[in-house]
Amino acid sequence: xxxxxxxxxxxSLLPAAALLLCLCGCAGSLTRYQTTYLDVxxxxxxxxxxxxxxxxxxxxAEKIHxxxxxxxxxxxIYNDYDGxxxxxxxxxxxxxxxxxxxxxxxxxxxxxxxxxxxxxxxVNVAMGSVLTLWHDAREYGIANPDSAYLPxxxxxxxxxxxxxxxxxxxxxxxxxxxxxDPEMSLDVGAVAKGWAAGAAAQAVKDDGLTxxxxxxxxxxxxxxxxxxxxxxQVGIRDPSSESASSYILKVGAADLCVVTSGSYERYYTxxxxxxxxxxxxxxxxxxxxxxxxxxLSADSALADALTTALFNMDESAGSALxxxxxxxxxxxxxxxxxxxxxxxxxxxxxK
Amino acid sequence: MDDKKRHLKNDILLVCxxLAAAAAALLLPRLFRRxxxxxVADVTVDGAEYARLPLSENAELEIDTDGGGTxxxxxxxxxxxxxxxxxxxxxxxxxxxxxxxxxxxxxxPHKVVVTIETEG
Numbered sequence: 334x335x336x337x338x339x340x341x342x343x344x345s346l347l348p349a350a351a352l353l354l355c356l357c358g359c360a361g362s363l364t365r366y367q368t369t370y371l372d373v374x375x376x377x378x379x380x381x382x383x384x385x386x387x388x389x390x391x392x393x394a395e396k397i398h399x400x401x402x403x404x405x406x407x408x409x410i411y412n413d414y415d416g417x418x419x420x421x422x423x424x425x426x427x428x429x430x431x432x433x434x435x436x437x438x439x440x441x442x443x444x445x446x447x448x449x450x451x452x453x454x455x456v457n458v459a460m461g462s463v464l465t466l467w468h469d470a471r472e473y474g475i476a477n478p479d480s481a482y483l484p485x486x487x488x489x490x491x492x493x494x495x496x497x498x499x500x501x502x503x504x505x506x507x508x509x510x511x512x513x514d515p516e517m518s519l520d521v522g523a524v525a526k527g528w529a530a531g532a533a534a535q536a537v538k539d540d541g542l543t544x545x546x547x548x549x550x551x552x553x554x555x556x557x558x559x560x561x562x563x564x565x566q567v568g569i570r571d572p573s574s575e576s577a578s579s580y581i582l583k584v585g586a587a588d589l590c591v592v593t594s595g596s597y598e599r600y601y602t603x604x605x606x607x608x609x610x611x612x613x614x615x616x617x618x619x620x621x622x623x624x625x626x627x628x629l630s631a632d633s634a635l636a637d638a639l640t641t642a643l644f645n646m647d648e649s650a651g652s653a654l655x656x657x658x659x660x661x662x663x664x665x666x667x668x669x670x671x672x673x674x675x676x677x678x679x680x681x682x683x684k
Numbered sequence: 685m686d687d688k689k690r691h692l693k694n695d696i697l698l699v700c701x702x703l704a705a706a707a708a709a710l711l712l713p714r715l716f717r718r719x720x721x722x723x724v725a726d727v728t729v730d731g732a733e734y735a736r737l738p739l740s741e742n743a744e745l746e747i748d749t750d751g752g753g754t755x756x757x758x759x760x761x762x763x764x765x766x767x768x769x770x771x772x773x774x775x776x777x778x779x780x781x782x783x784x785x786x787x788x789x790x791x792x793p794h795k796v797v798v799t800i801e802t803e804g
Contacts, residue, residue, distance in 0.1 A: 365785075365786075367786055367799065367801075369728075369788060369790065369797045369799065371730075371731075371790070371792055371795050371797070375792075376792070377788070377790045377792065377797075379788065381786060475772050475773055476772050574780075575778050575780070576778065576779065576780025576781070577775070577778060577779040577780060578779055578780045578781060578782050578787060579780065
């Protein structure tokens with residue numbers, strides 16, 4: 334008699350039990366996957382995420398990859414792509430004619446102009462004429478260490494005459510960009526990776542996903558925490574160590590971007606002296622006050638632009654900039670290894 | 685009265701069994717994954733699988749890539765590092781030793797990626 338009653342109870346409990354099992358089973362079955370791409374922005378891109386299967390992860394990762402490739406092609410100043418007007422097209426038409434471009438170029442240039450104003454000109458995407466001299470010298474110097482050279486100082490000064498961001502004419506209605514100075518060129522290296530990483534993170538969010546971590550050449554964006562709720566741990570490299578895998582501290586990240594620029598990246602050596610890739614618009618040379626600067630913000634593009642700005646600013650000006658920027662924190666590591674934290678940075682440090 | 689009590693007892697038992705089953709479904713894969721987790725250094729060249737070296741065995745691997753690029757990967761005492769490479773920037777050699785899941789060594793000029801993974 335009780336057995337049939339128990340059966341009834343069992344059936345009435347089944348849906349609840351099934352739900353419970355499913356909840357537990359589903360949460361338990363998400364696995365962490367990771368993949369790396371080397372063809373975006375001439376740097377290393379890593380995508381990590383929790384998914385129910387390798388196939389589910391691969392589908393989303395490939396979506397992120399193709400989105401990043403689109404941004405890469407649009408912002409590329411070295412290569413042409415069939416049927417695409419990119420920044421190289423804009424540069425080639427400097428002083429000649431406006432170029433009709435994708436909205437993602439207009440948006441980036443408008444943002445870059447905002448950052449120029451916000452940082453007192455310390456982030457200037459119209460500095461291509463100067464940066465190209467450094468780029469060529471660096472590429473040559475890396476390939477030929479024994480005959481590495483510095484860009485000619487007079488040539489740098491002459492190039493700097495053609496870096497007025499006011500000569501970048503963005504026409505939103507016509508969707509065109511025109512460089513009115515024929516000697517001018519754009520180089521969006523200081524903002525493009527952060528901008529694209531932010532767009533990719535937004536795309537993951539728009540797909541209703543959480544528990545993903547994107548890193549585009551040091552621009553790290555966490556979409557949500559890890560599966561299970563704990564924060565992603567993003568290591569900040571010890572700039573004094575030759576090893577890229579030794580960390581000075583770790584930052585806990587959930588819906589947060591962590592961007593680090595360091596003098597140990599993209600440098601070359603001339604007569605025993607290292608020259609890194611972040612060029613101060615005022616001196617036209619790399620500034621060696623800091624060996625790395627890290628910025629935290631939910632806004633990836635903002636964080637990227639601010640690392641460049643802080644590299645080129647003294648501590649008091651940089652600190653004032655960070656403290657007046659809502660939601661942004663910074664860690665400066667001076668050339669002698671000492672660390673300077675913005676007021677709220679330590680709240681993010683993993684103990 | 686006695687019957688009702690017994691029903692209640694059985695119901696409680698049933699719920700307990702279901703909860704235990706649910707807990708087992710949640711925990712077993714984790715326990716299994718942890719105990720069975722063997723770390724490997726996964727090596728890809730231009731996105732294609734090249735080799736998988738268990739971190740539990742010391743080894744030295746010469747990675748030959750298109751155009752004469754060569755990297756030498758060493759696995760030693762549960763860590764992997766790039767011993768040498770004939771690339772210009774030597775970033776891979778400078779990366780040092782990696783041993784935790786998700787850590788990377790990348791040689792961009794030779795399109796070589798070494799990732800620490802859990803053997804599935």
